[in-house]
Each structure stands twice: as structure tokens, then as C-alpha cells.
Amino acid sequence: MRPLSFESITVDEIDLPFLHEKKVSCAVLRIDKIHPVISGNKWFKLKYYLEEARSFDKKRIATFGGAYSNHIIATAAAGELFNFQTIGVIRGERSATLSCTLKEAMGHGMNLFFVNRDQYPKKIMPPEIKDQEQIYLINEGGYGLLGVKGAKEILNHCQKENYSHIACAVGTSTMMAGLIAGSLPSQEIIGIPVLKNSADLKKTLLELLSPEAKTKKFGMIHDYHFGGYARCTPELINFMNDLYQTTGIPTDFVYTGKLFFGIFALIRNNFFPAGSRLLVVHSGGLQGNRSLPGGSLIF
Numbered sequence: 001m002r003p004l005s006f007e008s009i010t011v012d013e014i015d016l017p018f019l020h021e022k023k024v025s026c027a028v029l030r031i032d033k034i035h036p037v038i039s040g041n042k043w044f045k046l047k048y049y050l051e052e053a054r055s056f057d058k059k060r061i062a063t064f065g066g067a068y069s070n071h072i073i074a075t076a077a078a079g080e081l082f083n084f085q086t087i088g089v090i091r092g093e094r095s096a097t098l099s100c101t102l103k104e105a106m107g108h109g110m111n112l113f114f115v116n117r118d119q120y121p122k123k124i125m126p127p128e129i130k131d132q133e134q135i136y137l138i139n140e141g142g143y144g145l146l147g148v149k150g151a152k153e154i155l156n157h158c159q160k161e162n163y164s165h166i167a168c169a170v171g172t173s174t175m176m177a178g179l180i181a182g183s184l185p186s187q188e189i190i191g192i193p194v195l196k197n198s199a200d201l202k203k204t205l206l207e208l209l210s211p212e213a214k215t216k217k218f219g220m221i222h223d224y225h226f227g228g229y230a231r232c233t234p235e236l237i238n239f240m241n242d243l244y245q246t247t248g249i250p251t252d253f254v255y256t257g258k259l260f261f262g263i264f265a266l267i268r269n270n271f272f273p274a275g276s277r278l279l280v281v282h283s284g285g286l287q288g289n290r291s292l293p294g295g296s297l298i299f
Contacts, residue, residue: 001108002036009031014026016246028281029158029281039285043150044150045174046074048146061075061137062086064123066229088113091117094114101287141172147178153178163187164278166279170194177208180218181210181213193221198222199222201220221266236257241298252287255283
């Protein structure tokens, strides 16, 4: 298993005509480069959970996620890298053909248990998992204060004072909470939720923020989910291909493709004042693209 490589992180400037027209600059924090599987925000959200599991002398880790979950596969790979046994509690009945994500998670040593969609929201460990008291449990998506603590460190990998706005995709809201906590008072954090009907995300986010963090500037724009989690349209796929062709930046259709589409649309619609300096956080997760039909993407 390849080690993590924080030296690989770059800040890539985007130079496109519409940015000059709107007098807005845009850079991308490429934390997706740290590892091919434990990529982007996944590592930062897992970091302190793994440290705590080790301090509690727990050798088994369990977590929750869907069939295409970046968190599931990242936890499996992190377990292999740092010598933890891993368990994935997967939303939905086991299908005849497993997703590429789940197959790869199993390849990294994760044991999978499937829970029907009615029971899954309760986040109860299946009874067939033995010796549960010996297991360290991580919430779906790394949601929780330890996930926020790790995500706060994302901005240590750039000159954050250079930016007026910081943008990210939003799933559980853990990364966004960390970015808010790590941001400067003058900055604004913009989140692009990738789930449909995500009105409760604000409440979920606020539960992760300290009183000080709640005084900072942040907001979510809910218009770019493209039909919901892991949904996409030809328009989104075409945008992702165009983005790669013009900038060399690969994205995934679940999170980062929607993020860039939304931020570019907001720039074109004058959401950001002239002179704004944007930093877009590339949270990785490119493995999700393997569920698309072959030939959909040019990268």
C-alpha cells in the first residue's frame, strides 16, 4: 500500500476567460493528490479517529456507507495501511453484482455487512458482527468533532490568507465545518451540497461548530445537486470533460464535478464581487467515476 504523500499537494491556478471578465481569481487546493484511495478530505476526516482507536487499543474499526461511498473505500485502505481490521456496514441489500467501490474495499481487507434501507438510518450494528465491544466505530462520512478537527487542518496546506472565499462540496458537512473552523474571520466559506432535499444540512453543520466558528461567514447553495446523491446528467458529464480539457483537473460526478459546476455558475451570475479571490477545495473521490458507463469521461 502506497504511503500518504502530503508533498504532492498543489495549489493550481485556473486561467479561463470568464474569470478575467468577472475580475475573479480561482485556485484549486489539490488535496486529492495525497493518495490514490485515501484521497482528499477522506484522510483528514479519518486521521484523529484512527489515532483515538489506537490509543484505546482497538484493532477493529467499523463504519457506515453506501455502495459507492468514498468513505467506505478510504476507511478500508486506511485500515490496510495502518494495520486495522475494517468492517463496512453497507446501506441496502447485497446485490448480485457488487459495485467497483465495494469490490475494492474488500480487496483492502474490509468485511462487508448489508443492512436494508429501513434499518440503515438507525446506524445499528448487525447482530452477526461478533465481539462488538472490541470495535471502534466511526460515523458515516467521518461525521463528528474528530472529523472536524482533522478537516480544520486542510487549510494548513495553502496560504489561506490569500483568499476571500473558500468553496467545497458538502455531503455530511464535516469538511465544511472544519474549513469554517480553520478559516480567517474575513473569509467566507461556500458549500455546494450534493444531496437533494438537504435542508437539514444547516442544522447538521451547526451541531459541529463551536460558538466562535458560528460567528464566521458561511453559507450553502443548494441548486447544483443534479437530481441528488450520485445522480448526474449529460450536462454535468460534458462540463467535467470540458473542465479537464481546459485545466487538466479531473473531477468526480458525485462531489467535485458538482462543486466546480456550481462555483463557475455562481461566478458567471455575479455572486462573487469583482476582486474576489476563490479557493476551491478538491476533495478527491475520483474512484466514484468507475460506476459511469465506459467512455463517459476523457480522463
